[in-house]
Every structure is written in C-alpha cells, then in structure tokens.
Amino acid sequence: MKSAFHIAVLDDEVDITQLLANYLQSHGFRVTQLHDGASLMKLMGSDPADLVLLDLGLPGEDGFSIARRMRENWRCGLVIVTGRGDAVDKVVGLEVGADDYVTKPFDLRELVARVKAVLRRLAPEGGPVVSTAAPASAASPAAPDRLRFAGWQLDLAARSLANPEGQAVPLTGGEFDLLRAFARHPGRVLSRDFLLEQTRGREAAPFDRTIDVQVGRLRKKIEADPDDPQIIKSVRGAGYILVPPVTQG
Numbered sequence: 001m002k003s004a005f006h007i008a009v010l011d012d013e014v015d016i017t018q019l020l021a022n023y024l025q026s027h028g029f030r031v032t033q034l035h036d037g038a039s040l041m042k043l044m045g046s047d048p049a050d051l052v053l054l055d056l057g058l059p060g061e062d063g064f065s066i067a068r069r070m071r072e073n074w075r076c077g078l079v080i081v082t083g084r085g086d087a088v089d090k091v092v093g094l095e096v097g098a099d100d101y102v103t104k105p106f107d108l109r110e111l112v113a114r115v116k117a118v119l120r121r122l123a124p125e126g127g128p129v130v131s132t133a134a135p136a137s138a139a140s141p142a143a144p145d146r147l148r149f150a151g152w153q154l155d156l157a158a159r160s161l162a163n164p165e166g167q168a169v170p171l172t173g174g175e176f177d178l179l180r181a182f183a184r185h186p187g188r189v190l191s192r193d194f195l196l197e198q199t200r201g202r203e204a205a206p207f208d209r210t211i212d213v214q215v216g217r218l219r220k221k222i223e224a225d226p227d228d229p230q231i232i233k234s235v236r237g238a239g240y241i242l243v244p245p246v247t248q249g
Contacts, residue, residue, distance in 0.1 A: 004028065004029070004030050005030070005050040005051065006029075006030045006031075006033075006047070006048070006050050006051075007029045007030065007031050007032070007049060007050065007051050007052075007053065007115065007213060008032045008034055008040060008044075008049035008051070008053070009021055009024070009031060009032070009034065010034045010035070010036075010053065010054050010066075011033050011034075011035065011053075011081070012036070012058050012059055013055075014033075014035070016032065017033040017034070017035070020053060020066075020081075020108075020111075021033050022050070023108045027112055028052060034048065036058060036059060037058060037060065037061040037065075038060075039065040040052065040070075043223050044070075044073070044074055044076075048074065048076065048123075050077060050119065050123075050155050051076060051078070051079065051115060051118060052070065052077065053081045053111075054066060054067060054070075054079070054081065055080075055191075055233060056080060056082040056089070056093070057083065057084070063082065064092060067080070067096045067097055067098060068097065070097065071097035072170070074160070075170065076122075077099055077115070077118040077119055077122055077173060078097060078098050078099050078172070079098065079114060080093045080098045080100070080101045080102065081102045081106065081111070081116060082101075082104060083103065084103070085103040091213055094174075094210055094214065094217075095174070095217055099118045099121075099172055099174050100114050100118055100174075103188075109228060118173060121174070121177050122173045145157045145248075146249060147247070147248060148246065148247045148248075148249070149186065149242065149244040149245065149247075150164075150230075150231055150244040151163070151164030152222060154164060154179060154183050156182065158171075159171075159176050161176070161179065161221075161222075169221050169222070171221070172217075174199050175214055175217060175221075177198060177199040178195060178198070178199050178211070178214050178218060179218055179222075181194075181195055181199065182232060182242035183242065183246050184241075184246075186244065186245060186246040187242070187243070188239065188241065188242075189238045189239050189241045190239050190240055190241065191238065191239040192209075192211045192212075192239055194239070195211045195239070195240070196210075196211055201209070215232060215240055218232060219231075219232060230243065
C-alpha cells in the first residue's frame with residue numbers, strides 16, 4: 001500500500017481533528033485538518049485527498065449534503081465519523097455514498113484499521129485513489145480486464161462503470177467492489193457473508209446488513225426499474241444473483 005496517502009479530516013471540533021491528525025500521521029498518512037465543507041471542496045480542487053473522514057454535525061452545510069457533493073465530483077474514500085449512532089443515519093450515510101460509518105466515541109486503532117481497509121479496496125496495488133467523476137469515453141478500446149453484462153461495462157483496472165450508452169456511472173468504493181463480486185460470479189447465488197468478505201474483508205461485522213443497502217443503491221444505478229430488478233435478483237434466504245451472462249473485453 002502507498003505509504004503517504006492523503007487523508008482529509010473534516011470536523012468542526014478542533015480537538016478532534018488534531019487528535020485524529022496526530023494519530024494518522026503516526027501511521028504514515030499525510031493529513032489535512034478542515035472544519036467546514038467549503039474548505040474541503042477547495043482542497044479537493046487543489047490537493048485532492050485519497051480519503052475523507054467526514055463528521056455529519058457541521059456548521060452550515062450538513063455532512064450528508066457534503067457526502068453527496070463528494071460522490072458527484074470525486075472518486076475517493078469516504079468514511080463518516082459521527083456521534084449520530086441512529087440506524088437511520090447510518091443507512092442514509094451509506095446510501096449517499098460513504099464507504100464506512102464509524103460512531104463516536106471510537107477506538108483510534110479500529111478507525112485506522114477501517115481507513116486502511118477502504119484504501120486497500122480502492123487501491124489494491126498501492127496506486128492513486130482519487131479521481132474526478134468524469135465521463136468515460138465510449139470509444140476507448142476493449143481490454144481483458146473489462147467485464148460486460150446487459151450492455152454495461154465494468155472496467156476493473158480503472159474501477160469504473162459505463163452504461164450501455166458509454167456514459168460513466170459513478171460508484172462508491174463499496175459499490176464497485178460489490179458489483180465486481182457479482183460480475184466475477186454470474187449466475188451464482190452469493191450469500192451476504194460472501195459479499196461482505198468481498199467488500200469489507202475482516203472488518204465486516206456479524207449480522208451486518210449494509211450489503212442490502214448497497215445492493216439497493218446499485219439497483220438504482222443499473223436497473224431500469226429498481227423495484228422490479230432484472231440484473232441483480234434476490235434469492236430469499238440465500239442472498240443475491242447476477243442474472244445476465246458476463247463476457248470479457
């Protein structure tokens with residue numbers, strides 16, 4: 001893994017950003033401390049972060065709105081770190097694109113482990129993480145690391161998805177990993193436990209239902225009718241299955 005990933009810590013409490021910055025820096029990360037959404041947007045335009053630790057209770061623009069803006073414009077790691085432990089807030093946070101959700105108070109060692117897990121998923125070879133959500137070229141050449149299904153194209157190297165018209169469809173890190181797992185195992189029923197292992201590894205918690213949330217988000221992006229899915233179908237009591245055949249190139 002790249003040794004100097006850039007982490008942006010966004011929280012309105014200076015003591016918290018300083019605490020996190022000191023601890024992350026001791027683990028080899030480069031850290032920028034921020035206290036409002038405008039500062040984060042400015043940073044992403046000049047010195048983009050590979051991963052953002054985002055508090056929800058911010059002055060002015062709230063954290064959910066900032067998370068949506070991040071997902072509309074950049075592909076980077078996004079971990080919500082907040083005192084809001086309500087299950088509804090967690091689901092909303094994941095639906096707007098967070099890769100993980102950590103509630104305060106938290107163990108610093110666990111937080112760093114979660115940060116590293118997200119970065120491993122986004123940059124398994126240690127390469128760069130952040131990129132803009134610019135449209136993919138429909139005329140780009142085919143390659144063996146591209147998987148096609150139902151007109152969609154999943155580029156494993158670029159970690160990107162293009163719709164049947166060749167337009168880019170932004171995915172969070174977790175959504176990409178989930179869709180990759182489906183595309184590599186078409187026609188097979190995949191259990192939630194298997195999908196959790198593919199998307200969150202050892203950080204997956206017992207009885208974690210975030211897979212259901214992420215499948216719902218994927219359906220909204222790739223299904224003509226998310227309420228009547230034809231690409232990713234549920235198998236009661238067993239998990240999910242990618243129905244269309246998958247080809248390479």
